[in-house]
Amino acid sequence: MNAPISQPLIRLLLWTGVLSLLVRTWIGATFPITGDEAYFYWWGVYPDWGYYDHPPMAGWAIAAMLKVFGDSTFAMRIPALLLPTALGAALWWGFSDIDREKTAWAVLLFWLTPINWLNALITTDTPLIFWSVLSICALVRAEQRTQLDRTTYGLHALSGLFLGLAFLSKYFAVVIGLAYFVYFVAFRRARLLGFVLLVLAALPGPIINLWWNMGHGWANIMFNVYNRNQGEVFEWHKPALYLLTWAYLLTPGFLWFAWKGRNVMTAFARKHPLLITLVVIPFAFFALIAGKKVVGLHWVLNFYPLFFVWLAFALPSEQVKRCSTWLAVFLSAHLIAVASMYCTQLSDWKNAKIYPEIVRSYRTEELLAKVQASDTVLMATSYTPASIYGQTLKTYVPVFGEGSFHARQDDLLVNFADFDGKTVRIIGFSQPNLEDYRAYFDSVSLITVSQNDVQFYAVEGKNFKWTVYRDTVLKNIFAKRHQIPSWLPMTGCPFCQHYCGEVRCTN
Template identity: 85%
Template sequence: MNAPLSPSLIRLLLWTGVLSLLVRTWIGVTFPITGDEAYFYWWGVYPDWGYYDHPPMAGWAIAAMLKLFGDTTFAMRIPALLLPTALGAALWWGFSNVDREKTAWAIVLFWLTPINWLNALITTDTPLIFWSVLSICALVRAEQRAHQDRNTYALHALSGLFLGLAFLSKYFAVVIGFAYFVYFMAFRRERWLGLALLVLAATPGPLVNLWWNMGHGWANIMFNVYNRNQGEVFAWHKPALYLLTWAYLLTPGFVWFAWKERTAMVAFTRQHKLLATLIVVPLAFFALIALKKVVGLHWVLNFYPLFFAWLAFALPLAQIKRTSQWMAVFLGVHLVALAAMYSTQLSDWKSVKIYPEIVRSYRTQELLAQVQAPNTVLMATSYTPASIYGQTLKTYVPVFGTGSFHARQDDLLVNFADFDGKTVRIIGFSLPNLDAYRAYFDSVSLITVSQDGVPFYAVEGQNFKWAVYRDTVLKDIFQTRHQIPSWLPMTGCPFCQHYCGEVRCSNLSDSAD
């Protein structure tokens, strides 16, 4: 079982790993920055212990890349480009002691998924996946040891340390932590000291996040618990989409052979409690969420690699090879589509609905050259264009208006009082209603420019009226996004301090109890 790998399997590993890395790198170099990436770019420019939407790990990673490799989109993406390779190495570290050949096949299957060839984008999920899988593999190594000795305890603590770093990436790390708890309580109570060490080593991560939230109006809690979940109700399409998400991520070939060999899959699951728990518990958790909320494809990626270890260890070698062949066919369809897309020109996309967004992303510099003016503050109508424009100009571009519940870093960084009396240009896609802007300026006018056949509009406002903006727009933002429960202790709240000069603005609104 732990004999040296055959030369053919080594070649397959190398070709799959290297070719997938080359394709990701090509995409990383050529694909324009996305709105989310441009938003996260500013996390790297202004490193902090936290950000409005999520804990700080993605911002720290981007800050390091910008410092080491220069202020480019490609530099930002380096962690994402290397992630599948690193995860393959982590799987080898975690499982190769059990069966080197099966572990190698698990890595091959994982690397054959389209997402590991096509995803070159840096997101908050990038460090979450990395630290989560490292934590899981450290625990797998610990549980492979027959006795609780110093090395076993060290691996439990290392698993906890990695879990704490995953928590500092995104709150979904809690799901992995809950799976650990279920595993130890159900199957490994005699190893309670290992669990205690794991929890102790993980604790600094949540404590850092708790401290930061207390000083920043509980931004992460308001976004992840309150604001983003308002109005969510059950709908049949939501759990259906969850199932389709897994069918796509695992690929049809994987799903077919797992079903065909379901007896072997179930038997393996019953024998290997840790791997089963680490798959079933998160799977069930997100299934419950999917009853009321659409589960994003990226939400489930921090335990996604385990499915390939599950199948590789459960199935006979012949069936694993057949699975890999069908997965390669599915991957090939994606690569053909990718090549077809890259063979087009910008003008070929004129008939698609998102053509204005494509132009904005590929012709950002040229568009902004038409809109910029001396002594004028540029703003945008939502966070995606604001972030893209700002990243291109290397100057922070705020959002004018209430925005959405997503990506409200403005609430922490921007004090609109700084723009009082200034000339502002607000760029948008659709023809604006100037009357909606008149209250905030002495005078307003419309500027229309064309870029690659797409009209873009800018409202120019003279002499921005901060007090009016505060008493209308910021008041609305406060009442809808910053109704912080009174039982949460606070040491600071940048938005509240900009808005009313106090840590809590409870005197300006109804109680938030």
């Protein structure tokens, strides 16, 4: 019998959900915009069917927030602020028909993790996590049904639709799809028609992405498959970091109770193949990647909530309750640390290595007021400052130079020919060598400004020489970042069209 939730647990859930939302809201309202967020801001300003690094869902979400709530950092962050609450609701929808009490404990454990109190930043993972968990929960509901009727098949299709939307958020949605494939082939062959419907419903997402990539120089493929993986080799610290990432995300308390109850959790896993497949396959996938790449903490969050479902459903309620206490203690340490940071002043961070970055983020307007000039194009030396300056000025700020393999939206948006003959100011942290800039201008000079005891430098170049820049900097960018395989069909390539005037350049 699926008994109702006890009143103390309901109160605990409500208090945890409300307090965590308030903490996230406070951080979202007070913390300065990060470089990645400022970069994604421009995705919202220029909505498209895709962007250089990833599919478009994060940009669409930001565009909607800016339109509805106004042009502010807080408005951008609203999806991230609401995400843990929405995920708790999704888990309830997916699992409560099995056991309300255990589902409530699973949601509570998930909500007690530090990341769900402190993360107020909008990223490409925000919609990925949302749609992935919705897809998983729709499939869980479908698999609870004993009859293969219209409702069951409808839930399979709904799971696929959500998976397609997750794919339009980030390619890591494929990992969830891989887990679905393993589950149906290994455990549910009698329901393969449901899997076929799921795949068909998911297909519009990849089709939209393929269509966009064909017209944009296969930007997502070049970044995610080629450029970001150059030079990656196996190193022992990478898999070790992967395990440490999980130890932190799951918290020491969770790991201790999972270890103590390992026999019970293993027995539960054997009886519930869908849940365990959705945990084991993604975990193993990223473990393989971790042999050569450092797996980011945020990469694994679209199946992260399922660990708490596993523990809450497998262990007796008394053990789960004690586990929640240890999670609360771990969380409290984080909240105290964050509160102490909020009690500091900017000057207290002077000796920190990242102090220049802190000044740039907290005193952006004052800094730019000292560097701006009329009839001058402002640029930066890398995408993080360029994005932050642009978001502050509400004017797109390009990156001068080759940049890195990350965040190359400039390659799609910026035509440096538009700056031919103009005066350019390029802001940076370190004192530049003017000789590195002379070839691109008639004359160059150095401007030095001080902001909160940090020296910032700007190279002012007069009469920008577009053809020289094209034949050196853009040529190097093309050689490093846009060697698109000849077998990939193309209908457009903004960078190539700016560089050589053709859809596909040869050199």
